[in-house]
Amino acid sequence: MAQATRILFVSGEVKPFADVSDTAALVRTLPERLQESGDVETRIMMPRYGTISERKNRLHEVIRLSGTEIPMGEETETLKVKVASIPGIRLQVYFMDSKRYFKRKGVYADRKSKEPYEDNAERAIFFGRAVLETISKLRWGPDLIHLFGWMAAPIATLIRTEYAEAELFAKTKLVFTPDDTGVVADVTDELVARLQLPDDTARGALQDLAAGQADAVALPGTSTRNADDALTFDPTGETLVDDIKAIYEQVLGVPA
Numbered sequence: 001m002a003q004a005t006r007i008l009f010v011s012g013e014v015k016p017f018a019d020v021s022d023t024a025a026l027v028r029t030l031p032e033r034l035q036e037s038g039d040v041e042t043r044i045m046m047p048r049y050g051t052i053s054e055r056k057n058r059l060h061e062v063i064r065l066s067g068t069e070i071p072m073g074e075e076t077e078t079l080k081v082k083v084a085s086i087p088g089i090r091l092q093v094y095f096m097d098s099k100r101y102f103k104r105k106g107v108y109a110d111r112k113s114k115e116p117y118e119d120n121a122e123r124a125i126f127f128g129r130a131v132l133e134t135i136s137k138l139r140w141g142p143d144l145i146h147l148f149g150w151m152a153a154p155i156a157t158l159i160r161t162e163y164a165e166a167e168l169f170a171k172t173k174l175v176f177t178p179d180d181t182g183v184v185a186d187v188t189d190e191l192v193a194r195l196q197l198p199d200d201t202a203r204g205a206l207q208d209l210a211a212g213q214a215d216a217v218a219l220p221g222t223s224t225r226n227a228d229d230a231l232t233f234d235p236t237g238e239t240l241v242d243d244i245k246a247i248y249e250q251v252l253g254v255p256a
Helices: 022-036 120-138 154-158 189-194 206-213 240-252
Strands: 005-011 040-047 069-072 075-078 080-085 092-097 144-148 173-177 216-220 231-233
Touching: 005 022, 005 120, 005 240, 022 040, 022 144, 022 240, 040 120, 069 120, 092 120, 120 154, 120 189, 144 154, 144 240, 154 173, 154 206, 173 206, 173 240, 216 240, 231 240
Parallel strands: 005 040, 005 144, 040 092, 144 173, 173 216, 216 231
Antiparallel strands: 069 075, 080 092
């Protein structure tokens, strides 16, 4: 990649802020190592869960990015955007904050019952809209968005439907990496109607939908998942950056 390529990483978890699965460590490591190569400009976005201490992690609100009213059916939810640096490195994480969807003492499931939240699909759709609205306010058009897991998965649908006419995303490519959290979050007829999603919105499990809508599916070599035409990478070894760059270049159409 001769010129700096803009890569947006979107995930439901990033170490050390939220660490539920192997995805958290990957999204902590990958942007740093890519940015160190000198030809990639990265940004990271995740939810601000109630489990994340603002004082300990030194989160602060970005006033110019906050205040957006995110439509959620007949209601709206006010978005706050906060930012913090990953300890020890020069990478910032943008946190999408919502009392309604994220101010809970659990990440994907109730801390006491261990049962996944019933509104996980709705939470993910709010998060997806929040990310795209925040990027729009930043006027930072990503060349590629790498989506990790079910929480980030709705962006693959939203960018092709609600944001299809947005010039900022006209050339944006999508790579999706599923997680292994075991969380099942589905887009149903009831959800489409209640959140006033486009009628032609695909129904089904969020991760399956994203895998079908992204320009590529990238799987860690250790993954037990199967996906037709999936590209693989070594998530922990020395070839991580080379593997990921090769995937990005293939998706972006960069000559080998």
